[in-house]
Amino acid sequence: MAANTFAPPTTFLRPNLPRLSRSAHVVVVGAGVFGGWTALSLLRAGMEVTMVDAWGAGNSRSSSGDETRVIRSTYGANRFYFDMNVRALELWKENETRWNKKLFHNVGVLWLCYEDKTPLVDDSIPFADAHGMSYQYLELSTLKKRFPQVNTEDLHHGWLDPYGGYLKARESCQAVGEAFVREGGKFVQASATPGEIKSGRLSGLSLSNSGSLQADAYLFACGSWMGQLFPEVLGNVITCTKQEAYYFGVPRQDSHAYDTLPAWVDVDGDDFYYGIPGNASRGFKIGVDRRGEAFDPTHGDRVSNPDVLARARKFIGHRFPGLKNAPLVESRVCPYENSPDGNFIFDKHPEAENVIFLGGGSGHGFKHGPALGEWVASQLVELKA
Numbered sequence: 296m297a298a299n300t301f302a303p304p305t306t307f308l309r310p311n312l313p314r315l316s317r318s319a320h321v322v323v324v325g326a327g328v329f330g331g332w333t334a335l336s337l338l339r340a341g342m343e344v345t346m347v348d349a350w351g352a353g354n355s356r357s358s359s360g361d362e363t364r365v366i367r368s369t370y371g372a373n374r375f376y377f378d379m380n381v382r383a384l385e386l387w388k389e390n391e392t393r394w395n396k397k398l399f400h401n402v403g404v405l406w407l408c409y410e411d412k413t414p415l416v417d418d419s420i421p422f423a424d425a426h427g428m429s430y431q432y433l434e435l436s437t438l439k440k441r442f443p444q445v446n447t448e449d450l451h452h453g454w455l456d457p458y459g460g461y462l463k464a465r466e467s468c469q470a471v472g473e474a475f476v477r478e479g480g481k482f483v484q485a486s487a488t489p490g491e492i493k494s495g496r497l498s499g500l501s502l503s504n505s506g507s508l509q510a511d512a513y514l515f516a517c518g519s520w521m522g523q524l525f526p527e528v529l530g531n532v533i534t535c536t537k538q539e540a541y542y543f544g545v546p547r548q549d550s551h552a553y554d555t556l557p558a559w560v561d562v563d564g565d566d567f568y569y570g571i572p573g574n575a576s577r578g579f580k581i582g583v584d585r586r587g588e589a590f591d592p593t594h595g596d597r598v599s600n601p602d603v604l605a606r607a608r609k610f611i612g613h614r615f616p617g618l619k620n621a622p623l624v625e626s627r628v629c630p631y632e633n634s635p636d637g638n639f640i641f642d643k644h645p646e647a648e649n650v651i652f653l654g655g656g657s658g659h660g661f662k663h664g665p666a667l668g669e670w671v672a673s674q675l676v677e678l679k680a
């Protein structure tokens with residue numbers, strides 16, 4: 296697919312966004328997957344770009360800072376995200392070749408379906424076919440045979456998307472950050488605070504290293520911190536919840552068989568567990584998509600909740616019986632930066648024409664990073680020099 300051919304939903308189209316000349320200086324605050332890829336795309340479009348991050352690209356507090364993230368195109372009837380992910384896949388592959396770094400692991404994504412009809416998957420099938428990326432329908436007998444580790448007793452069938460898999464998450468953010476600097480961008484490690492808004496424009500940023508920054512435009516891609524930075528505008532729009540992921544130790548004698556399973560999603564409609572076997576050798580990862588409690592991404596302790604862990608253990612023992620008594624070898628708490636409807640937010644500050652917001656990844660943003668960054672740059676940069 297050619298670049299930028301996906302059509303965004305109308306909620307995402309912002310005709311009032313500023314158009315910046317190619318000689319403009321832009322400051323991007325946040326070096327997570329959204330900020331990093333946007334900064335790199337703006338730089339590659341010929342702009343002067345400074346990227347600022349309080350704790351560095353892919354840091355442990357950020358949403359992008361986990362070991363791995365699932366990459367899948369499946370979004371039910373939502374063609375925008377499907378197409379954006381197809382473009383993202385192209386860009387992940389193109390850049391990992393350019394950087395000689397393995398970031399995308401094409402292990403496939405296995406959807407475990409309980410009913411004859413599963414709209415979340417079924418409604419994506421026409422898009423997959425149109426892209427020549429068809430999924431494989433697995434009858435229960437085939438599912439059992441191909442993936443004997445999976446308990447299929449309460450399932451109806453499976454779908455295997457052979458084009459998806461997982462990405463190395465924090466390593467990708469670091470690779471993007473390094474490429475950004477190598478290609479001429481400037482990186483500053485500091486916490487940024489927006490200055491005054493005067494005559495409809497932000498006057499600058501003050502930095503925790505006693506410095507300040509002035510630019511033609513400021514793009515804030517601050518993940519879970521967006522609501523704290525702009526409480527009046529985003530305080531109730533981007534909210535942060537505590538999310539948990541657990542890495543379990545697989546049996547010594549079967550480690551290869553477990554580690555080479557595809558990424559999986561259990562479509563039970565409740566906890567919505569998903570997992571990344573192998574998980575870059577860190578353990579059999581299981582994530583909980585059900586929203587956790589409100590969380591402070593700066594000061595919150597990253598200690599898992601015993602009830603959430605107990606439920607996840609129970610589930611994993613049920614779905615993967617060979618892991619019933621598997622030890623927990625690592626766990627992570629990561630913040631979700633939730634938008635009201637789960638869609639990304641790309642908009643301008645209502646009172647400052649030179650301030651742009653990019654966020655609301657809502658538990659599914661990582662995979663889209665490169666395509667989103669490319670698209671955002673195409674919306675902001677004047678085509679003529």
Ligand SMILES: Cc1cc2nc3c(=O)[nH]c(=O)nc-3n(C[C@H](O)[C@H](O)[C@H](O)COP(=O)(O)OP(=O)(O)OC[C@H]3O[C@@H](n4cnc5c(N)ncnc54)[C@H](O)[C@@H]3O)c2cc1C
Pocket residue numbers: 324325326327328329330331347348349350351352353354356357358359360361363364365366485486487488516517518519520524538539540582629630631632653654655656657658659660661662663
């Ligand atoms: C447990 C979990 C599982 C997930 N699973 C998946 C998945 O399988 N697939 C998928 O595609 N997505 C997944 N996601 C979602 C995805 O990880 C996020 O949507 C994405 O990482 C958000 O990136 P971001 O750049 O917006 O935010 P972040 O990664 O949080 O980056 C924001 C950055 O801003 C910096 N910052 C904040 N405030 C300031 C300031 N004032 N000054 C300077 N710097 C500042 C922070 O240090 C941080 O580095 C998951 C998320 C979680 C938490």
